[in-house]
Amino acid sequence: MVQITSEKIDVQAAVESVTTPESGGIDLFIGTTRNHSKNRAVAWLEYEAYESMALKMMERLEEEARSRWPISKAVLIHRIGRVDIGEASVVIAVSSAHRKEAFEACRFLIDKLKQVVPIWKREFFADGTVEWSRQYHAEEGTTETL
Amino acid sequence: MKVTMRLFSIAKDLAGFDAREIELPEGARAADVFVVLNAVSTSFEDWRPSLMLAVNREYVSSEHPLKNGDEVAVIPPVSGG
Structure with missing residues (x-):
């Protein structure tokens, strides 16, 4: 299941949505917003999405994870x-019969999400300046296609 | 042909708008949206190496052939998560 929301993410509900009787474990990743960036104080963040494409890419990532690991949900x-x-700006939860698959699939999903899903972070600094983040690009290379 | 151009993040800021219907000649390719954008702002030339393109919500190469009614999006480096 994939979702883009402007509401606060209900982490407990996300965990419950992947809880199944056949699962032996759930791996949960919560991405939270940091109060500093490039040694400057951040007041808050804003995220923008190309929503229709972002949902499509997120669905594809879920499908790819399912094809690579025997995950439940x-x-x-x-x-x-x-x-x-x-x-929380992003929440990913994966359940599977055994923990190894849940860990690997969850890591794959957050890493790929950050690389290919068309969502952008805008940093509102405490000094009043506003910048689009180029963090991923600067730190880890160019955006790759899926 | 008519295509819808959509801009996000820094590309939207550079252009000053987020969507526009544009007219392109038959045989146009995805990167031809930059012919239009370079006329809007010279900053697009500096940004061009880091801007990707999507047609109908799929990443495409610069040479991807366009057809009437396509939605062409300019995708700056993503920074979700």
């Missing part, structure tokens, strides 16, 4: 709009 939720410091 997976959920990918990304928040858009203003996200205050310490709140």
Whole structure:
């Protein structure tokens, strides 16, 4: 299941949505907003999505994870709009019979999401300046296609 | 042909708009949207190496052939998560 929402992400509900009787474990990744970037204080963040394409890419990532690991259920939720410091901007939960597959699939999903899903972070700094983040691009190379 | 051009993040800021119907000649390719954008802002030339293109919500190469009614999006480096 994939979702883009402007509401606060309900982490407990995400976990419950992947809980199944045949699962032996759930791996949960919560991406939270940091109060600093490039040694500057961040006041809050805003996320923008090319929503129709982002959902399509997230669905494809879920399908790819399912084809690579025997997972029971997976959920990918990304928040858009203003996200205050310490709140969840992204939540990924994966259940599977055994923990190894859940860990690997969850890691794959967050890594790929950050590379290919058309969502952009805008940093609102405490000094009043506003910048589109180029963090991924700068730190880990160019965006690759899926 | 008519295509819908959509801009996001920094590309939207550079152009000053987020969507526009544009007219392109038959045989146009995805990267031809930059002919239009370069006329809007000279900054697009500096940004061009890091901008990707999507047609109908799929990443495409610069040479991807366009057809009437396509939605062409300019995708700056993504930074979700």
